[in-house]
Amino acid sequence: MNSLYYQKRLSRNIGDKFFTSLSVICALIAILPLIFLVTYILYKGGSQITPELFTLEPNPPGDDLDAGGINPALIGTLIITTIASIIAIPVGVGGGIYLAEYSKGGAFSRFIRFGVNVLAGVPSIIAGVFIYALIVSTKILFGSMYSGLAGGMALSILMLPTVIKTTDEGLKLVPNELRYASLGVGASMYTTILKVTLPSAFRSIATGVVLGIARAAGETAPLIFTALFSYYYITGFGDLFYEMGSLAVLIYNFALEPYDAQNKLAWAASFILVLSILSVNIFSRILAAFTEKTKRV
């Protein structure tokens, strides 16, 4: 009769308790430092935010107490990420369209899908090395060496796999009935894709692309020897062909400076970078959850 009741001292129950607490401990060890990390970055960086930060140039490291602002780096990050998006989005969406809509699972598309996964795993610094060899050291861009343009190209290599993958997967989720209907009323393939399948997959593709852009905005390794760094305001179109600062490289450079003022600037830049990346992520997550709900109805 006793065996029908829960017995605390049974070895299997003791073992269960033990492993349950072990997994709780694992979760705590994993999550607490992460919570601490985020709050610390937001607290420490947030306390350095001033209006001048957004308008001034950073001062070159020295023993002066005032480090200036991060205006050129902020604009530089926007420009470099935009260049990367201009290259990666058309190529990636086009490639994704081919994989999802045209290919019939043959050797070529399998090879490309494999290549996308491999390219996604290439270390980001290798993308920098590649662009350095191809563009910076050959001065192929009108004789300029380190430039914002080269930096954007390096970042686009990192964005490309994400964009192709999300386009491919987004289009594959579109039900085939839509395609049949469109082709059945006499639309050509490209009309079907542009007017029917792409619009219905738009939200999922856009979410993936935006997440890819956010990831690229925080990448540093491909920029440190392609775009390098600059202390000066970006004044015109021609500055694309010269060294260009970015938030990520500013954090890297100024974190390693021995001066407190520069370190504070690095924290402030981290705050802006992390806050914008996290808010893009949270926003697209909410959007994705919302889409899922409306689809179910």
Place this chain on the structure above:
Amino acid sequence: MEEKLTLFKNRKRFGIEKNIDIIFKNTALVLSSFVAIILLGIILVVFFQSFESFSRYGLKFLVTSEWNPVKDEYGAFTAIYGTLVTSFLSLLITIPLGVGTAIFITEDFVPKVVREIIGSFVELLAAIPSVVLGLWAIFVMEPFFRVFFVFLHNFFGWIPLFSTEPTGRNSLLAILILVVMLLPIVTSIARDSLNQVPKKLRNAAYGIGASRWKTIFSVILPAALSGIMAGVLLALGRAMGETMAVTMIIGNSNAFSWSLLSPGYTISSMLANQFGEADGNQVSSLFYAAFVLMILSLIVNIFAQWLVKKFSLKY
């Protein structure tokens, strides 16, 4: 008559449309082959740039640790050793923590809302740029662990891994920051593969009287193993190629040491440090090192893909 005319018109339109259709298809084809071109381009460019150093030092490059631009002698053993040690040891710490956390958020120990919040929080952390983690490591982690490292050296100094006096920035800190970076990857992939295990397997195990952890260890984990393994391999590839956080905290010294408490080097941190101001043979040697790194990460990635394909769940 009227009908024929419209038919004729349609036919004409169809001709143009057909051309546009073909152009559209071929453009998409060309764009998709860009991936292959870039990938091959990266491999070829890095290989040919490293050719000079390769023909000069050969495979000796991989096993000697002299890196001396003055004497023009280059060997990347320290960096290669550093890359392998930091990535494998960090993975060793991450796997139990990550899988444990994944089990925690797939079982029903706490309400679903809490689990979902924890899960998406962990995923959000994967989005934090590594350079910010590096900054955090320099100013928060390093002072925090200093006392602990001294303790480690005093009590376990007889183990070669802890045999030197701890320095400010060292390999062990790099390993710890890598753990922070890899945890979100391993946790979220392990969680996904655990979630994919069909409910009926669990119910069957419960039905024949298995306890919760008996079920997890004998049914659920084995079923999810391939997915978890693939995630672990992806994390390994990431750890090998990780540059910024490691560069900022590892101390960047080419002097070889078995000890984790002394400054070290990885291939990627060597590239980040020296690429900008190198010339001559040094550039070529750096490309050689980059080539080694690329091959290592390619092997790991391809193996991970193969594993996913071979052992993907078929329920």
